[in-house]
Amino acid sequence: MPHVICPxxxxxxxxxxxxxxxxxxxxxxxxxxxxxxxxxxxxxDALIVRTMVVDRAFLAMCPKLKIxxxxxxxxxxxxxxxxxxxxxxxxxTPEANAVSVAEHALMMMLACMRKLTSYDANLRxxxxxxxxxxxxxxxxxxxxxxxxxxxxxxxVARLCAAFNMRVLVRDPFLPKGTIRGAGYEPVDDLPAxxxxxxxxxxxxxxxxxxxxxxxxAFLNGMRRGAVLVNTARGTLVDEAALEAALRSGQIGAAGLxxxxxxxxxxxLPLLGAPNLICTPHVAASTQEGLRRMALDSAAAVLACFDGxxxxxxxxxxxxxxxxx
Numbered sequence: 001m002p003h004v005i006c007p008x009x010x011x012x013x014x015x016x017x018x019x020x021x022x023x024x025x026x027x028x029x030x031x032x033x034x035x036x037x038x039x040x041x042x043x044x045d046a047l048i049v050r051t052m053v054v055d056r057a058f059l060a061m062c063p064k065l066k067i068x069x070x071x072x073x074x075x076x077x078x079x080x081x082x083x084x085x086x087x088x089x090x091x092x093t094p095e096a097n098a099v100s101v102a103e104h105a106l107m108m109m110l111a112c113m114r115k116l117t118s119y120d121a122n123l124r125x126x127x128x129x130x131x132x133x134x135x136x137x138x139x140x141x142x143x144x145x146x147x148x149x150x151x152x153x154x155x156v157a158r159l160c161a162a163f164n165m166r167v168l169v170r171d172p173f174l175p176k177g178t179i180r181g182a183g184y185e186p187v188d189d190l191p192a193x194x195x196x197x198x199x200x201x202x203x204x205x206x207x208x209x210x211x212x213x214x215x216x217a218f219l220n221g222m223r224r225g226a227v228l229v230n231t232a233r234g235t236l237v238d239e240a241a242l243e244a245a246l247r248s249g250q251i252g253a254a255g256l257x258x259x260x261x262x263x264x265x266x267x268l269p270l271l272g273a274p275n276l277i278c279t280p281h282v283a284a285s286t287q288e289g290l291r292r293m294a295l296d297s298a299a300a301v302l303a304c305f306d307g308x309x310x311x312x313x314x315x316x317x318x319x320x321x322x323x324x
Contacts, residue, residue, distance in 0.1 A: 001025060002066075002305050005044040007032050007052055010071060014048075014294035021302055037061065046301040048294075051262075054078045059086065067304040069297040070315075072284060073097060074233060076206045080316055089304065090315040093296035094151055100289035102155035104279070105201050105231045106163075108255025109144070111277050112227045113137045113199075115253075118275075137198075140164040145193050146184075147213075148203035148232065149174055156201055157184055168193050194221045199229065206233035216241040225252035231283045234258035239270045246273035257283040 004018055004026045018026045027043075029036055032052070041047075041061045050071040052058075059065070059082050068083060070092045083090050111117065114136045122131065130136070144160045146153050149171035157167045167184040170193060176186035187193040194200065200222060204210045214228065214237040222228070228251055230237055239260055245251040253275040259268070262281055271278065284293070296313070303309045311317050 002045040003027065003043050003064075004046045004048065004301055005029065005040060006048045007037070007041075008050045008071075010048060010050070010297065011291045011294035013291055014298040017295060017298045018301065021305075024302070024305070046304065048297045048301065049078075052077070054083075056082045059083065059088075067091065067301055067309075069300045071293050071297045074206070075315055076233065076235070084316045084319055087319045089309060089319050091297070091300040091304075091309070091313045092315060093293045093300075094313060096292035096296045097284035097289045098151040098155055100286040101152045101231050101283040102159060103286075104257060104283035105152075105156050105203075105229055105255075106159045108229045108231065108257070108277060109139060109160075109199055109201070109227065112229070112253035112255050112275070113139060113142075117277055142166070142198040143168060143196055144199045144201060145170060145187065145197035146201055146203060147171075148205075149179060150203060152231075153203035154182065156203060157182070168197060191221050194218065195223055197223060197226060199227045201229040202232045202236050204232055204236060206235045211235045212238045214238060214242065216244070219245040219251055222251065224250055227251070227253045227255070229255040231255075231257040234260040234262060239268065243270040243273045246270075246275055251275075253277070257281055 002024050004024060007029045009028055015026055018024055027040065029040055038061060042063060044062055045064050046067045046069065047065060048069045048071055054068065056079055059079065065088055068088060068090050070078065070090060073092050073094060075090060075092060078090060080090055115134045118134050140163055143166040145168045146157050147170045149169050157169060160167050161183065168187050169179045169184045170187040170190055179186040202214065212235065216238065219241055242251065242254060246254060256278045258281050300309065300313055309320060311320060314320060
């Protein structure tokens with residue numbers, strides 16, 4: 001009898017989907033203390049995880065595991081090679097959170113350009129009207145550089161175009177004709193594009209090629225006073241360099257939903273920088289997005305039990321057809 005464990009709660013519609021399958025049992029852990037994990041995780045045939053670190057030590061507690069379903073897209077906190085060695089597929093929810101994250105990125109752009117937090121604070125201190133030291137700007141007519149043209153980046157580009165922005169796209173893994181065909185301008189010369197863009201928004205995975213891509217050289221190469229938005233992974237940005245760029249005015253504002261180390265539990269110098277708007281990695285966490293991620297995770301688990309996993313949702317596809 002397959003047993004599914006969710007170390008953190010997921011949407012009730014997904015739990016209902018799992019429980020509706022004859023023979024499948026589902027368990028939500030009351031907590032994630034070492035004692036609870038050690039007692040319950042060994043019983044899992046499937047795990048649906050949200051923010052847990054899954055390393056070799058964790059997997060050693062999972063002798064029965066047949067699938068690890070990631071409730072989300074990123075998997076930088078999961079030891080994929082360790083899963084692959086044991087022929088355990090790792091699934092993600094590629095489409096489920098794309099709309100939510102794209103909307104959050106656009107919200108960050110608007111909040112930064114219109115000085116939303118500053119004017120909110122002004123009003124609460126009875127300072128009325130536009131202030132000379134807090135100029136705000138329209139998105140219309142501005143140039144945005146979208147770095148990464150995947151499921152989220154493509155949606156961000158469409159939203160920006162709807163605001164009458166000029167959209168530049170940097171993605172060296174896509175043919176330039178694909179980007180042009182979508183109606184945007186492909187970028188070969190990244191430094192030239194950085195110098196031209198009013199807003200740069202990051203939509204890349206975190207890997208050896210992209211970690212700290214937004215370093216001091218990247219930030220200093222941006223147009224002075226431009227806006228940086230990151231709703232992808234915190235490791236894409238050198239936080240010390242961004243703090244310095246915000247304090248010097250080289251970067252006019254930044255909108256961050258992600259940080260290099262999460263959760264943020266200690267004071268970060270970056271958080272004291274001016275013109276920074278930040279949220280605690282919640283871009284994907286709309287009610288709609290959470291429901292879709294949970295349903296897609298549950299569907300992947302059931303598909304695995306049926307032997308019909310969709311390769312499009314599997315990270316380590318080399319294990320397909322071999323897990324037993």
